[in-house]
Amino acid sequence: MYQLVASACAEIEIKKSRFLGSLYPVSSRAEARATLTAIRAQHPNAVHVCWVLLCEGDSGLDDDGEPSGTAAKPMYNVLVHKEVANVLAVVVRYWGGIKLGAGGLTRAYGQAISDAFKAAQLVPVEVLCERSFAMQFADESAFRRLAEQYAATVIGAAYGDSVHLHLRLKLSDAEEFELAAFNLLRGSLQRLDPEHQGPVHGV
Structure with a gap:
């Protein structure tokens, strides 16, 4: 499209x-x-x-x-x-x-x-998707830097016992980004699955 x-x-x-x-x-x-x-x-x-x-x-x-x-x-x-x-x-x-x-x-x-x-x-038209992750406070800066490398946008953040970040990124990059993020944070990253993470359309 x-x-x-x-x-x-x-x-x-x-x-x-x-x-x-x-x-x-x-x-x-x-x-x-x-x-x-x-x-x-x-x-x-x-x-x-x-x-x-x-x-x-x-x-x-x-x-x-x-x-x-x-x-x-x-x-x-x-x-x-x-x-x-x-x-x-x-x-x-x-x-x-x-x-x-x-x-x-x-x-x-x-x-x-x-x-x-x-x-x-x-x-x-680039197909975008949304993903949510939980991580330790000490890992947030490294995770955000990686997100920037993939042109992923942080569209939501919540802070409690851990940091929850909600991202929007290219669907074609999602799998590679997740693998890179898990490797970067040595497996301490948790993928969250909110209800609405289907593909969306944008430039």
Whole structure:
């Protein structure tokens, strides 16, 4: 999977209708909604503002008055083909006075988003995971230094009879990191298993 580095756009004209295709990196439906509100404010005379949101756990699409399946669906198909996530795709249409038909609309909306991808820069989505460990107070500094070497982020810490640290790191590094940590602390490290340690997505 990939995601956008920054927004990208393209414009095409078919039988005097203008189609403005845009791609925006987003992380939530609320962010997408705010972006759509701004786009509609920028284009008060547009006849349609069609969109597709692909965001983990919160996706959606809207033909915005175009015949069902002729706008958002072809846009969605392009996003799936490009294997992109965390993205809002929008096509703003200005009516040109000539009907395009269902086939023409489908091609136009798909092309507007395809052309926007030509200006887009994509980066791989890195799968992250979370892990928790318990250790002696004397070992915390060494453990944190090792975590830094693996670009692991400490997202939680608790202190009692021992130190509990909760980390987020690349799933691809998790096994190697755990082995290195156990070797570094001479087996005195304990792996904890809180309920939510499944993979998450990030850059």
